[in-house]
Amino acid sequence: MTFVDLHRPLRRFSTRRRREALIGYAFILPPLLVFSVFTFYPFLHNFKQALYETPPFPNQPSRYVGLHQAGHVLSSSQFLQSLTSTILFTLIVVPLGLFAGLLLAVAAHRRLRGIGIYRTIFSSTVVTSVAIAAVIFGTFMDPVVGLLPWLGINTSPPLLENPTWALLAVALVTVWQGLGLSFIIMSAGLQSVPDDVLEAAEIDGASPAARFWHVTVPLLSPILFFALVIGTISAFQSFGQIDLLTGANSAYLHTDVLTYLIYQNIQGQAPNPGTASVLSIALFVMTLMLTLIQLRFVELRVHYAQ
Protein backbone atom coordinates (compact mmCIF):
# COMPACT_ATOMS: atom_id res chain seq x y z
CA MET A 1 0.00 0.00 0.00
CA THR A 2 2.71 2.49 1.06
CA PHE A 3 4.68 1.62 -2.06
CA VAL A 4 1.84 2.72 -4.32
CA ASP A 5 1.19 5.87 -2.25
CA LEU A 6 4.81 6.98 -2.48
CA HIS A 7 4.81 6.75 -6.25
CA ARG A 8 1.57 8.47 -7.07
CA PRO A 9 2.43 12.01 -5.89
CA LEU A 10 5.79 11.87 -7.72
CA ARG A 11 4.20 10.98 -11.03
CA ARG A 12 1.59 13.71 -10.70
CA PHE A 13 4.31 16.26 -10.02
CA SER A 14 6.27 15.52 -13.18
CA THR A 15 3.10 15.35 -15.26
CA ARG A 16 2.10 18.75 -13.98
CA ARG A 17 5.54 20.10 -14.78
CA ARG A 18 5.36 18.66 -18.28
CA ARG A 19 1.87 20.05 -18.76
CA GLU A 20 3.00 23.50 -17.68
CA ALA A 21 5.95 23.36 -20.07
CA LEU A 22 3.67 22.37 -22.93
CA ILE A 23 1.34 25.25 -22.18
CA GLY A 24 4.32 27.57 -21.99
CA TYR A 25 5.57 26.48 -25.38
CA ALA A 26 2.08 26.73 -26.83
CA PHE A 27 1.74 30.29 -25.60
CA ILE A 28 5.00 31.46 -27.12
CA LEU A 29 4.73 29.49 -30.33
CA PRO A 30 2.62 31.92 -32.40
CA PRO A 31 4.88 34.96 -31.93
CA LEU A 32 7.96 32.77 -32.24
CA LEU A 33 6.64 31.53 -35.56
CA VAL A 34 6.06 35.07 -36.80
CA PHE A 35 9.54 36.07 -35.70
CA SER A 36 11.15 33.06 -37.31
CA VAL A 37 9.50 33.59 -40.67
CA PHE A 38 9.47 37.37 -40.86
CA THR A 39 12.42 38.50 -38.75
CA PHE A 40 15.13 35.88 -38.35
CA TYR A 41 14.86 34.05 -41.65
CA PRO A 42 14.90 37.23 -43.80
CA PHE A 43 17.74 38.65 -41.74
CA LEU A 44 19.86 35.57 -42.26
CA HIS A 45 18.77 35.18 -45.87
CA ASN A 46 20.32 38.56 -46.60
CA PHE A 47 23.75 37.07 -45.98
CA LYS A 48 23.12 34.33 -48.47
CA GLN A 49 21.49 36.51 -51.09
CA ALA A 50 24.31 39.03 -50.90
CA LEU A 51 26.58 36.42 -52.44
CA TYR A 52 24.50 36.02 -55.58
CA GLU A 53 24.24 38.41 -58.45
CA THR A 54 20.91 38.54 -60.23
CA PRO A 55 21.02 39.69 -63.83
CA PRO A 56 18.49 42.40 -64.75
CA PHE A 57 16.75 40.15 -67.22
CA PRO A 58 13.64 38.43 -65.84
CA ASN A 59 13.70 34.73 -65.07
CA GLN A 60 17.41 34.41 -65.47
CA PRO A 61 19.06 32.42 -62.70
CA SER A 62 21.34 34.23 -60.30
CA ARG A 63 24.95 33.27 -60.24
CA TYR A 64 27.25 32.90 -57.29
CA VAL A 65 29.81 35.68 -57.09
CA GLY A 66 30.88 35.47 -53.49
CA LEU A 67 31.98 38.66 -51.80
CA HIS A 68 32.67 40.32 -55.12
CA GLN A 69 29.20 41.84 -55.22
CA ALA A 70 29.44 43.15 -51.66
CA GLY A 71 32.78 44.77 -52.39
CA HIS A 72 31.43 46.31 -55.55
CA VAL A 73 28.34 47.73 -53.87
CA LEU A 74 30.08 49.05 -50.78
CA SER A 75 32.70 50.89 -52.77
CA SER A 76 30.28 52.34 -55.29
CA SER A 77 29.83 56.09 -55.36
CA GLN A 78 26.11 55.56 -55.01
CA PHE A 79 26.53 53.80 -51.70
CA LEU A 80 29.06 56.31 -50.41
CA GLN A 81 26.79 59.19 -51.27
CA SER A 82 23.87 57.45 -49.64
CA LEU A 83 25.94 56.90 -46.53
CA THR A 84 26.87 60.59 -46.43
CA SER A 85 23.26 61.64 -46.90
CA THR A 86 22.10 59.31 -44.15
CA ILE A 87 24.73 60.55 -41.70
CA LEU A 88 24.11 64.22 -42.50
CA PHE A 89 20.38 63.71 -42.22
CA THR A 90 20.78 62.06 -38.82
CA LEU A 91 23.14 64.78 -37.59
CA ILE A 92 20.54 67.42 -38.38
CA VAL A 93 17.42 65.61 -37.25
CA VAL A 94 18.46 64.07 -33.94
CA PRO A 95 20.01 67.01 -32.05
CA LEU A 96 17.38 69.42 -33.33
CA GLY A 97 14.60 67.06 -32.40
CA LEU A 98 15.96 66.51 -28.90
CA PHE A 99 16.51 70.18 -28.31
CA ALA A 100 13.09 71.20 -29.63
CA GLY A 101 11.34 68.54 -27.58
CA LEU A 102 13.19 69.62 -24.46
CA LEU A 103 12.32 73.25 -25.11
CA LEU A 104 8.63 72.41 -25.50
CA ALA A 105 8.68 70.22 -22.40
CA VAL A 106 10.32 72.88 -20.26
CA ALA A 107 7.89 75.51 -21.52
CA ALA A 108 4.88 73.36 -20.70
CA HIS A 109 6.20 72.12 -17.37
CA ARG A 110 4.39 74.71 -15.31
CA ARG A 111 1.44 74.54 -13.04
CA LEU A 112 -0.71 76.99 -14.92
CA ARG A 113 -4.40 76.66 -15.44
CA GLY A 114 -5.09 75.35 -18.90
CA ILE A 115 -1.55 74.06 -19.34
CA GLY A 116 -3.16 70.80 -20.37
CA ILE A 117 -4.30 72.37 -23.62
CA TYR A 118 -0.77 73.42 -24.44
CA ARG A 119 0.43 69.92 -23.66
CA THR A 120 -2.14 68.43 -26.03
CA ILE A 121 -1.14 70.89 -28.73
CA PHE A 122 2.55 70.14 -28.28
CA SER A 123 1.85 66.40 -28.52
CA SER A 124 -0.33 66.81 -31.58
CA THR A 125 2.25 66.05 -34.24
CA VAL A 126 2.44 62.54 -32.86
CA VAL A 127 -0.74 61.81 -34.77
CA THR A 128 0.75 62.93 -38.03
CA SER A 129 2.56 60.26 -39.95
CA VAL A 130 5.62 60.98 -42.06
CA ALA A 131 3.33 60.71 -45.05
CA ILE A 132 0.94 63.37 -43.75
CA ALA A 133 3.77 65.70 -42.78
CA ALA A 134 5.49 65.17 -46.12
CA VAL A 135 2.37 65.87 -48.15
CA ILE A 136 1.61 69.02 -46.13
CA PHE A 137 5.11 70.44 -46.39
CA GLY A 138 5.51 69.22 -49.94
CA THR A 139 2.54 71.39 -50.79
CA PHE A 140 3.97 74.38 -48.92
CA MET A 141 7.27 74.02 -50.74
CA ASP A 142 5.74 73.56 -54.16
CA PRO A 143 7.19 76.18 -56.50
CA VAL A 144 3.86 76.91 -58.17
CA VAL A 145 1.24 76.80 -55.43
CA GLY A 146 3.40 76.90 -52.34
CA LEU A 147 3.99 79.45 -49.61
CA LEU A 148 7.70 79.97 -49.87
CA PRO A 149 7.72 83.03 -52.13
CA TRP A 150 5.50 84.75 -49.60
CA LEU A 151 8.01 83.96 -46.88
CA GLY A 152 10.76 85.41 -49.03
CA ILE A 153 12.40 82.13 -49.81
CA ASN A 154 13.09 82.22 -53.49
CA THR A 155 15.81 79.75 -54.15
CA SER A 156 16.51 78.76 -57.68
CA PRO A 157 15.99 75.93 -58.36
CA PRO A 158 13.12 75.60 -55.85
CA LEU A 159 13.86 73.98 -52.47
CA LEU A 160 12.76 70.47 -53.25
CA GLU A 161 14.58 70.41 -56.56
CA ASN A 162 17.73 71.95 -55.18
CA PRO A 163 20.69 69.65 -54.45
CA THR A 164 22.08 72.09 -51.90
CA TRP A 165 18.96 72.57 -49.82
CA ALA A 166 16.78 69.52 -50.36
CA LEU A 167 18.30 67.48 -47.55
CA LEU A 168 17.87 70.31 -45.05
CA ALA A 169 14.27 70.78 -46.13
CA VAL A 170 13.48 67.09 -45.71
CA ALA A 171 15.28 67.06 -42.35
CA LEU A 172 13.26 70.02 -41.06
CA VAL A 173 10.01 68.35 -42.08
CA THR A 174 11.16 65.28 -40.17
CA VAL A 175 11.96 67.35 -37.08
CA TRP A 176 8.52 68.97 -37.16
CA GLN A 177 6.79 65.63 -37.49
CA GLY A 178 8.79 64.27 -34.54
CA LEU A 179 8.06 67.21 -32.20
CA GLY A 180 5.09 65.50 -30.59
CA LEU A 181 6.96 62.35 -29.67
CA SER A 182 10.02 64.26 -28.53
CA PHE A 183 7.84 66.49 -26.36
CA ILE A 184 6.04 63.52 -24.80
CA ILE A 185 9.28 61.75 -23.93
CA MET A 186 11.00 64.86 -22.52
CA SER A 187 7.88 65.76 -20.55
CA ALA A 188 7.80 62.34 -18.97
CA GLY A 189 11.43 62.80 -18.05
CA LEU A 190 10.86 66.25 -16.58
CA GLN A 191 8.07 64.93 -14.46
CA SER A 192 10.42 62.48 -12.85
CA VAL A 193 12.86 65.23 -11.83
CA PRO A 194 12.12 65.70 -8.13
CA ASP A 195 11.10 69.21 -7.20
CA ASP A 196 12.88 69.22 -3.86
CA VAL A 197 16.30 69.02 -5.49
CA LEU A 198 15.47 72.02 -7.66
CA GLU A 199 14.11 73.93 -4.67
CA ALA A 200 17.22 73.19 -2.69
CA ALA A 201 19.31 74.58 -5.53
CA GLU A 202 17.15 77.67 -5.67
CA ILE A 203 17.52 78.21 -1.96
CA ASP A 204 21.26 77.86 -2.38
CA GLY A 205 21.11 80.82 -4.75
CA ALA A 206 21.48 79.14 -8.12
CA SER A 207 20.16 81.09 -11.12
CA PRO A 208 17.52 79.52 -13.40
CA ALA A 209 20.14 78.82 -16.04
CA ALA A 210 22.50 77.22 -13.53
CA ARG A 211 19.64 75.20 -12.09
CA PHE A 212 18.81 74.01 -15.59
CA TRP A 213 22.30 72.99 -16.62
CA HIS A 214 23.61 71.64 -13.35
CA VAL A 215 20.51 70.04 -11.85
CA THR A 216 17.81 69.42 -14.44
CA VAL A 217 19.95 68.25 -17.33
CA PRO A 218 22.00 65.71 -15.32
CA LEU A 219 18.81 64.35 -13.79
CA LEU A 220 17.29 64.20 -17.25
CA SER A 221 20.28 62.48 -18.77
CA PRO A 222 18.83 58.95 -18.74
CA ILE A 223 15.83 60.17 -20.73
CA LEU A 224 18.02 62.25 -23.00
CA PHE A 225 20.15 59.21 -23.66
CA PHE A 226 17.11 57.05 -24.36
CA ALA A 227 15.74 59.66 -26.75
CA LEU A 228 19.14 59.91 -28.42
CA VAL A 229 19.33 56.19 -29.12
CA ILE A 230 15.71 55.88 -30.24
CA GLY A 231 16.01 59.04 -32.32
CA THR A 232 19.13 57.86 -34.09
CA ILE A 233 17.68 54.46 -34.92
CA SER A 234 14.53 56.13 -36.17
CA ALA A 235 16.45 58.62 -38.31
CA PHE A 236 18.30 55.75 -39.94
CA GLN A 237 15.00 54.15 -40.84
CA SER A 238 13.48 57.25 -42.41
CA PHE A 239 11.79 56.55 -45.69
CA GLY A 240 8.30 57.94 -46.23
CA GLN A 241 9.24 61.60 -46.24
CA ILE A 242 12.03 61.03 -48.76
CA ASP A 243 9.79 59.06 -51.05
CA LEU A 244 7.09 61.75 -50.96
CA LEU A 245 9.24 64.88 -51.00
CA THR A 246 12.02 64.01 -53.41
CA GLY A 247 11.05 60.62 -54.82
CA ALA A 248 12.90 59.37 -57.85
CA ASN A 249 15.19 62.40 -57.90
CA SER A 250 16.64 61.58 -54.50
CA ALA A 251 20.04 60.58 -55.81
CA TYR A 252 20.47 63.83 -57.70
CA LEU A 253 19.18 65.82 -54.74
CA HIS A 254 21.48 64.06 -52.24
CA THR A 255 18.54 62.87 -50.18
CA ASP A 256 18.94 59.19 -51.03
CA VAL A 257 19.32 57.79 -47.55
CA LEU A 258 20.17 54.13 -47.13
CA THR A 259 16.58 52.96 -46.72
CA TYR A 260 15.63 54.69 -49.94
CA LEU A 261 18.52 53.10 -51.77
CA ILE A 262 17.38 49.69 -50.54
CA TYR A 263 13.86 50.44 -51.73
CA GLN A 264 15.14 51.46 -55.14
CA ASN A 265 16.87 48.14 -55.45
CA ILE A 266 13.71 46.27 -54.63
CA GLN A 267 11.19 48.17 -56.65
CA GLY A 268 12.16 50.31 -59.49
CA GLN A 269 13.24 49.89 -63.01
CA ALA A 270 15.86 47.27 -62.25
CA PRO A 271 15.21 45.30 -59.05
CA ASN A 272 18.43 43.89 -57.71
CA PRO A 273 17.97 41.62 -54.70
CA GLY A 274 21.69 40.95 -54.37
CA THR A 275 22.53 44.63 -54.01
CA ALA A 276 19.51 45.20 -51.79
CA SER A 277 20.71 42.44 -49.47
CA VAL A 278 24.20 43.92 -49.23
CA LEU A 279 22.70 47.32 -48.44
CA SER A 280 20.36 45.80 -45.85
CA ILE A 281 23.29 44.22 -44.04
CA ALA A 282 25.14 47.53 -44.20
CA LEU A 283 22.15 49.27 -42.65
CA PHE A 284 21.98 46.70 -39.87
CA VAL A 285 25.69 46.98 -39.12
CA MET A 286 25.56 50.77 -39.07
CA THR A 287 22.55 50.86 -36.76
CA LEU A 288 24.15 48.33 -34.44
CA MET A 289 27.49 50.12 -34.42
CA LEU A 290 25.92 53.50 -33.70
CA THR A 291 23.88 52.06 -30.86
CA LEU A 292 26.93 50.37 -29.38
CA ILE A 293 29.01 53.53 -29.72
CA GLN A 294 26.32 55.51 -27.96
CA LEU A 295 26.11 52.89 -25.24
CA ARG A 296 29.85 52.89 -24.80
CA PHE A 297 30.67 56.57 -24.92
CA VAL A 298 27.55 58.52 -24.17
CA GLU A 299 26.11 56.38 -21.42
CA LEU A 300 29.22 57.06 -19.36
CA ARG A 301 28.04 60.61 -18.92
CA VAL A 302 24.54 59.65 -17.88
CA HIS A 303 23.67 60.14 -14.22
CA TYR A 304 21.44 57.40 -12.98
CA ALA A 305 19.59 58.09 -9.74
CA GLN A 306 21.31 56.57 -6.73
Next chain:
Amino acid sequence: MLSVLTLIVLIPLYVTVVNSLLQPSLIAHQPPPLFPVHPVWNAYSTAWTQGDLGIYLRNSAIATAIIVSGQLLTTIFAAYAFAYLAFPFKRTLFVVFLSTMMIPFEVTLVSNLATVTQLGWYNTFAGLTVPFLATGFGTFLLRQSFLQLPGDLREAAQLDGYGHIRFLFRIALPLARPTVAALAVFSFLGAWNQYLWPLVVTGDNNAIRTVQIGLKQLQATQANQVNVTLAGTIIAAAPLLVLLIVFQKQLVRGLTAGAVK
Protein backbone atom coordinates in the same frame (compact mmCIF):
# COMPACT_ATOMS: atom_id res chain seq x y z
CA MET B 1 7.23 81.73 -24.93
CA LEU B 2 4.41 79.23 -24.80
CA SER B 3 2.56 81.10 -27.50
CA VAL B 4 5.56 81.29 -29.80
CA LEU B 5 6.12 77.57 -29.51
CA THR B 6 2.45 76.86 -30.00
CA LEU B 7 2.54 78.83 -33.20
CA ILE B 8 5.51 76.90 -34.53
CA VAL B 9 3.81 73.59 -33.85
CA LEU B 10 0.38 74.56 -35.03
CA ILE B 11 1.03 76.84 -37.98
CA PRO B 12 1.52 74.05 -40.52
CA LEU B 13 -1.68 72.36 -39.38
CA TYR B 14 -3.56 75.65 -39.33
CA VAL B 15 -2.40 76.59 -42.81
CA THR B 16 -3.35 73.13 -44.00
CA VAL B 17 -6.89 73.48 -42.73
CA VAL B 18 -7.19 77.00 -44.14
CA ASN B 19 -5.94 75.95 -47.54
CA SER B 20 -8.21 72.97 -47.67
CA LEU B 21 -11.16 75.31 -47.39
CA LEU B 22 -10.06 77.91 -49.91
CA GLN B 23 -11.71 78.53 -53.20
CA PRO B 24 -9.51 77.07 -55.91
CA SER B 25 -8.96 80.49 -57.47
CA LEU B 26 -7.37 81.78 -54.29
CA ILE B 27 -4.91 78.96 -53.85
CA ALA B 28 -1.80 80.31 -55.52
CA HIS B 29 -2.65 83.84 -54.53
CA GLN B 30 0.21 85.94 -53.18
CA PRO B 31 0.09 86.79 -50.32
CA PRO B 32 -1.77 83.68 -49.24
CA PRO B 33 -5.03 84.35 -47.41
CA LEU B 34 -4.81 83.66 -43.70
CA PHE B 35 -8.46 82.91 -43.19
CA PRO B 36 -10.95 81.39 -45.60
CA VAL B 37 -13.55 84.13 -45.91
CA HIS B 38 -15.80 81.99 -48.04
CA PRO B 39 -14.99 78.43 -47.03
CA VAL B 40 -15.55 75.89 -49.73
CA TRP B 41 -16.10 72.36 -48.53
CA ASN B 42 -16.06 70.42 -51.75
CA ALA B 43 -12.31 69.81 -51.48
CA TYR B 44 -13.19 67.28 -48.81
CA SER B 45 -15.84 65.53 -50.85
CA THR B 46 -13.55 65.48 -53.89
CA ALA B 47 -10.79 63.91 -51.83
CA TRP B 48 -13.27 61.39 -50.51
CA THR B 49 -14.80 60.39 -53.82
CA GLN B 50 -12.28 61.03 -56.56
CA GLY B 51 -9.40 60.36 -54.25
CA ASP B 52 -11.02 57.15 -52.98
CA LEU B 53 -10.13 58.18 -49.47
CA GLY B 54 -13.17 56.41 -48.09
CA ILE B 55 -11.84 53.12 -49.42
CA TYR B 56 -8.35 53.85 -48.13
CA LEU B 57 -9.64 54.68 -44.66
CA ARG B 58 -11.53 51.42 -44.63
CA ASN B 59 -8.41 49.51 -45.65
CA SER B 60 -6.34 51.23 -43.01
CA ALA B 61 -8.98 50.41 -40.42
CA ILE B 62 -9.04 46.73 -41.38
CA ALA B 63 -5.26 46.41 -41.45
CA THR B 64 -4.85 48.26 -38.17
CA ALA B 65 -7.55 46.20 -36.46
CA ILE B 66 -5.87 42.98 -37.54
CA ILE B 67 -2.42 44.10 -36.47
CA VAL B 68 -3.49 45.50 -33.09
CA SER B 69 -5.60 42.51 -32.10
CA GLY B 70 -2.95 40.11 -33.37
CA GLN B 71 -0.19 41.86 -31.46
CA LEU B 72 -2.25 42.04 -28.29
CA LEU B 73 -3.19 38.37 -28.40
CA THR B 74 0.30 37.04 -29.10
CA THR B 75 1.83 39.42 -26.57
CA ILE B 76 -0.61 38.63 -23.77
CA PHE B 77 -0.08 34.89 -24.00
CA ALA B 78 3.68 35.08 -24.48
CA ALA B 79 4.17 37.59 -21.64
CA TYR B 80 2.09 35.39 -19.35
CA ALA B 81 4.20 32.37 -20.24
CA PHE B 82 7.44 34.21 -19.58
CA ALA B 83 6.18 35.65 -16.31
CA TYR B 84 4.34 32.72 -14.75
CA LEU B 85 5.20 29.45 -16.44
CA ALA B 86 8.27 27.31 -16.22
CA PHE B 87 9.66 25.57 -19.26
CA PRO B 88 13.10 24.55 -20.48
CA PHE B 89 15.15 27.25 -22.24
CA LYS B 90 12.77 29.95 -21.05
CA ARG B 91 15.54 32.46 -20.51
CA THR B 92 17.10 31.78 -23.90
CA LEU B 93 13.77 32.09 -25.63
CA PHE B 94 13.13 35.40 -23.90
CA VAL B 95 16.44 36.71 -25.16
CA VAL B 96 15.41 35.54 -28.61
CA PHE B 97 12.24 37.61 -28.29
CA LEU B 98 14.24 40.64 -27.18
CA SER B 99 16.74 40.26 -30.00
CA THR B 100 14.02 40.96 -32.54
CA MET B 101 14.13 44.56 -31.34
CA MET B 102 17.66 44.81 -32.70
CA ILE B 103 16.69 43.98 -36.26
CA PRO B 104 15.05 46.97 -37.97
CA PHE B 105 12.27 46.10 -40.35
CA GLU B 106 14.02 47.71 -43.32
CA VAL B 107 16.77 45.13 -43.00
CA THR B 108 14.31 42.27 -43.55
CA LEU B 109 12.37 44.00 -46.29
CA VAL B 110 13.97 42.32 -49.30
CA SER B 111 13.35 38.75 -48.22
CA ASN B 112 9.99 39.47 -46.65
CA LEU B 113 8.65 40.73 -49.93
CA ALA B 114 9.82 37.53 -51.62
CA THR B 115 8.35 35.36 -48.85
CA VAL B 116 5.01 37.13 -48.97
CA THR B 117 4.87 36.90 -52.75
CA GLN B 118 5.70 33.20 -52.66
CA LEU B 119 2.90 32.64 -50.16
CA GLY B 120 0.54 34.30 -52.61
CA TRP B 121 -0.08 37.11 -50.18
CA TYR B 122 1.00 39.99 -52.38
CA ASN B 123 -1.66 42.69 -52.43
CA THR B 124 -3.71 40.95 -49.73
CA PHE B 125 -4.48 41.84 -46.13
CA ALA B 126 -2.60 38.74 -45.05
CA GLY B 127 0.57 40.01 -46.66
CA LEU B 128 -0.03 43.45 -45.21
CA THR B 129 -0.53 42.34 -41.63
CA VAL B 130 0.94 38.93 -40.81
CA PRO B 131 4.60 40.04 -40.61
CA PHE B 132 3.60 42.38 -37.78
CA LEU B 133 1.49 40.12 -35.60
CA ALA B 134 4.15 39.82 -32.89
CA THR B 135 6.22 42.34 -30.95
CA GLY B 136 9.28 41.72 -28.83
CA PHE B 137 9.03 45.09 -27.15
CA GLY B 138 5.41 44.53 -26.17
CA THR B 139 6.18 41.11 -24.74
CA PHE B 140 9.01 42.58 -22.70
CA LEU B 141 6.83 45.36 -21.30
CA LEU B 142 3.86 43.19 -20.43
CA ARG B 143 6.06 40.56 -18.79
CA GLN B 144 7.51 43.36 -16.71
CA SER B 145 4.00 44.38 -15.68
CA PHE B 146 3.01 40.84 -14.76
CA LEU B 147 6.17 40.42 -12.72
CA GLN B 148 5.31 43.50 -10.72
CA LEU B 149 2.04 42.01 -9.53
CA PRO B 150 2.07 40.52 -6.02
CA GLY B 151 3.85 37.17 -6.04
CA ASP B 152 1.31 35.19 -4.08
CA LEU B 153 -1.55 36.18 -6.33
CA ARG B 154 -0.92 33.19 -8.55
CA GLU B 155 -0.71 30.76 -5.64
CA ALA B 156 -3.88 32.13 -4.07
CA ALA B 157 -5.68 31.73 -7.38
CA GLN B 158 -4.37 28.20 -7.76
CA LEU B 159 -5.74 27.29 -4.35
CA ASP B 160 -9.09 28.62 -5.49
CA GLY B 161 -8.92 26.28 -8.46
CA TYR B 162 -8.03 28.82 -11.16
CA GLY B 163 -6.40 27.37 -14.23
CA HIS B 164 -3.97 29.38 -16.34
CA ILE B 165 -6.47 30.88 -18.73
CA ARG B 166 -8.86 31.91 -15.99
CA PHE B 167 -6.07 33.44 -13.95
CA LEU B 168 -4.74 35.27 -16.96
CA PHE B 169 -8.01 36.80 -18.07
CA ARG B 170 -9.79 37.24 -14.75
CA ILE B 171 -6.96 38.43 -12.52
CA ALA B 172 -3.60 39.19 -14.15
CA LEU B 173 -4.84 41.04 -17.21
CA PRO B 174 -7.28 43.38 -15.46
CA LEU B 175 -4.51 44.32 -13.05
CA ALA B 176 -2.13 45.00 -15.93
CA ARG B 177 -4.73 46.97 -17.84
CA PRO B 178 -2.74 50.25 -18.02
CA THR B 179 0.12 48.52 -19.77
CA VAL B 180 -2.21 46.66 -22.12
CA ALA B 181 -4.00 49.88 -22.99
CA ALA B 182 -0.70 51.62 -23.60
CA LEU B 183 0.46 48.78 -25.84
CA ALA B 184 -2.80 48.89 -27.77
CA VAL B 185 -2.51 52.61 -28.44
CA PHE B 186 1.16 52.36 -29.35
CA SER B 187 0.42 49.47 -31.68
CA PHE B 188 -2.49 51.33 -33.27
CA LEU B 189 -0.31 54.35 -33.94
CA GLY B 190 2.41 52.28 -35.54
CA ALA B 191 0.05 50.26 -37.68
CA TRP B 192 -2.00 53.23 -38.92
CA ASN B 193 1.05 55.30 -39.85
CA GLN B 194 2.99 52.54 -41.59
CA TYR B 195 4.32 53.56 -44.98
CA LEU B 196 7.15 51.46 -46.39
CA TRP B 197 5.67 47.99 -46.14
CA PRO B 198 2.21 48.96 -47.42
CA LEU B 199 3.92 50.74 -50.29
CA VAL B 200 5.86 47.65 -51.25
CA VAL B 201 3.07 45.11 -50.79
CA THR B 202 0.25 47.05 -52.43
CA GLY B 203 -0.51 46.32 -56.02
CA ASP B 204 -2.03 48.53 -58.66
CA ASN B 205 -5.60 48.38 -57.43
CA ASN B 206 -7.36 49.57 -54.31
CA ALA B 207 -7.73 46.15 -52.71
CA ILE B 208 -5.56 46.93 -49.71
CA ARG B 209 -4.22 50.41 -50.32
CA THR B 210 -4.06 52.15 -46.96
CA VAL B 211 -4.66 55.82 -46.34
CA GLN B 212 -0.93 56.66 -46.14
CA ILE B 213 -0.31 55.26 -49.60
CA GLY B 214 -3.60 56.78 -50.68
CA LEU B 215 -2.14 60.17 -49.80
CA LYS B 216 0.74 59.51 -52.14
CA GLN B 217 -1.77 58.63 -54.83
CA LEU B 218 -3.79 61.77 -54.08
CA GLN B 219 -0.73 63.97 -54.25
CA ALA B 220 0.17 62.56 -57.64
CA THR B 221 -3.26 62.78 -59.22
CA GLN B 222 -4.35 66.08 -57.75
CA ALA B 223 -1.08 67.91 -58.37
CA ASN B 224 -2.17 71.54 -58.36
CA GLN B 225 -5.42 71.05 -56.54
CA VAL B 226 -3.74 71.91 -53.29
CA ASN B 227 -7.02 72.22 -51.43
CA VAL B 228 -7.96 68.65 -52.27
CA THR B 229 -4.58 67.22 -51.32
CA LEU B 230 -4.57 69.07 -48.02
CA ALA B 231 -8.16 68.08 -47.33
CA GLY B 232 -6.95 64.52 -47.82
CA THR B 233 -4.27 64.90 -45.17
CA ILE B 234 -6.82 66.24 -42.69
CA ILE B 235 -9.07 63.28 -43.38
CA ALA B 236 -6.13 60.92 -42.92
CA ALA B 237 -5.07 62.51 -39.63
CA ALA B 238 -8.56 62.84 -38.17
CA PRO B 239 -8.94 59.34 -36.69
CA LEU B 240 -5.62 59.62 -34.89
CA LEU B 241 -6.44 63.07 -33.63
CA VAL B 242 -9.57 61.65 -32.03
CA LEU B 243 -7.42 58.92 -30.54
CA LEU B 244 -5.02 61.46 -29.09
CA ILE B 245 -7.74 63.49 -27.48
CA VAL B 246 -9.61 60.55 -26.00
CA PHE B 247 -6.68 58.33 -25.04
CA GLN B 248 -3.97 60.87 -24.34
CA LYS B 249 -2.95 59.28 -21.07
CA GLN B 250 -2.58 55.80 -22.53
CA LEU B 251 -0.78 57.19 -25.52
CA VAL B 252 1.77 58.95 -23.37
CA ARG B 253 2.24 55.86 -21.25
CA GLY B 254 2.73 53.70 -24.32
CA LEU B 255 5.25 56.02 -25.90
CA THR B 256 7.28 56.55 -22.76
CA ALA B 257 7.14 52.97 -21.52
CA GLY B 258 10.72 52.19 -22.33
CA ALA B 259 12.04 55.52 -21.19
CA VAL B 260 10.98 56.11 -17.62
CA LYS B 261 11.57 53.29 -15.19
